[in-house]
Amino acid sequence: MAFRAEYLWIDGTEPTAEIRSKTKILADGDEPGIWGYDGSSTNQATGDNSDVVLQPVRVVPDPIRGGDDIIVMCETALTRDLSPHPTNTRAAAREALETYADQKPLFGLEQEYTMLDVKTGWPAGFPEGGFPGPQGPYYCGVGALKIHGREVVEEHTTLCIEAGLKISGTNAEVMPGQWEFQIGPADTLEVADHLWIARYLLYRVGEKHDIEISLAAKPMKGDWNGAGMHTNFSTEAMRNEWDAIIAACDAMGEAGVPERHLAGYGIGIEDRLTGEHETQRFDQFSYGVSDRGASIRIPWQVEQDKKGYIEDRRPNANADPYVVTALLTNTICGALA
Numbered sequence: 001m002a003f004r005a006e007y008l009w010i011d012g013t014e015p016t017a018e019i020r021s022k023t024k025i026l027a028d029g030d031e032p033g034i035w036g037y038d039g040s041s042t043n044q045a046t047g048d049n050s051d052v053v054l055q056p057v058r059v060v061p062d063p064i065r066g067g068d069d070i071i072v073m074c075e076t077a078l079t080r081d082l083s084p085h086p087t088n089t090r091a092a093a094r095e096a097l098e099t100y101a102d103q104k105p106l107f108g109l110e111q112e113y114t115m116l117d118v119k120t121g122w123p124a125g126f127p128e129g130g131f132p133g134p135q136g137p138y139y140c141g142v143g144a145l146k147i148h149g150r151e152v153v154e155e156h157t158t159l160c161i162e163a164g165l166k167i168s169g170t171n172a173e174v175m176p177g178q179w180e181f182q183i184g185p186a187d188t189l190e191v192a193d194h195l196w197i198a199r200y201l202l203y204r205v206g207e208k209h210d211i212e213i214s215l216a217a218k219p220m221k222g223d224w225n226g227a228g229m230h231t232n233f234s235t236e237a238m239r240n241e242w243d244a245i246i247a248a249c250d251a252m253g254e255a256g257v258p259e260r261h262l263a264g265y266g267i268g269i270e271d272r273l274t275g276e277h278e279t280q281r282f283d284q285f286s287y288g289v290s291d292r293g294a295s296i297r298i299p300w301q302v303e304q305d306k307k308g309y310i311e312d313r314r315p316n317a318n319a320d321p322y323v324v325t326a327l328l329t330n331t332i333c334g335a336l337a
């Protein structure tokens with residue numbers, strides 16, 4: 001019987017790229033091959049030369065449709081010579097992993113997000129035109145006055161598991177209507193592919209519940225937490241020795257490196273990295289054990305064990321995971337090589 005393949009790709013929307021998708025019907029036994037789309041409608045081409053090529057790079061079962069249906073994650077390429085499209089950020093992540101695969105880099109991405117009520121445009125749990133009580137009871141909270149949107153979270157988690165994504169946990173966040181899921185540990189490319197697919201599944205669940213998922217870094221001004229994409233990272237050496245943990249932190253603080261990383265960590269980074277709400281200021285770099293006010297946190301358990309991983313707390317929720325994982329792989333593996 002024929003089946004459906006949902007092709008996913010990253011568009012050229014400024015300043016934050018988004019996921020796009022369309023459906024292809026395949027005949028029984030067909031492989032999902034190269035396809036294309038109208039790049040003039042995604043800020044990736046002009047109308048007179050509009051075709052952009054889709055190259056399948058990872059296939060998972062489609063847990064929304066079930067049966068034989070699949071999700072096909074793609075890279076975008078130019079028709080001219082099939083080289084990566086300029087907006088194809090996965091290509092650089094692929095190169096970074098090819099260069100440093102011997103160091104066995106692993107990531108865990110903590111994707112925070114905010115659920116917006118499509119009728120009010122306000123975060124779930126915020127009364128229309130008003131504000132809920134101050135932050136405190138919501139993080140990992142339980143109960144109808146504290147928690148909003150849990151059914152979306154549960155449906156999304158089930159879909160991620162059924163798609164075979166490396167989802168490792170979920171939690172309610174500090175601001176009402178804000179949640180998190182984690183993907184990892186997985187390598188430079190797999191973690192970012194899985195994160196983009198997980199974002200797609202989350203948006204789809206949101207459609208069903210009239211909830212728009214926002215990855216805005218600071219959706220509510222004032223005394224409300226922003227949304228990040230904390231990036232946990234290790235190499236084989238870091239998983240074995242303390243010296244490599246410290247060398248990795250030092251490499252991240254070298255002259256010019258923090259600025260270069262922040263440029264790839266998403267839009268609105270100055271609004272979120274204020275030095276308040278569990279962040280370090282965007283114009284300062286620091287690392288420390290258990291320090292949620294540092295740029296990079298060394299988890300308590302890692303200091304106990306004298307090995308493990310580090311957490312870069314700076315990437316925004318709206319960051320492109322391909323850009324973030326390529327930066328960390330190149331900077332830290334380059335220094336440890």
Ligand code: ADP
Pocket residue numbers: 106107108109110168169182183184185230232233234239308309311
């Ligand atoms: P936090 O305490 O900051 O909220 P989380 O539990 O939300 O941390 O996320 C930690 C993430 O780090 C998880 O996705 C986990 O799989 C990942 N992780 C665990 N060990 C490693 C490792 N050695 N290298 C990279 N990532 C790791």
Ligand code: MN
Pocket residue numbers: 110180
């Ligand atoms: Mn977390």
Ligand code: MN
Pocket residue numbers: 110112173180
């Ligand atoms: Mn969090």
Ligand code: MN
Pocket residue numbers: 110230311
């Ligand atoms: Mn964290």
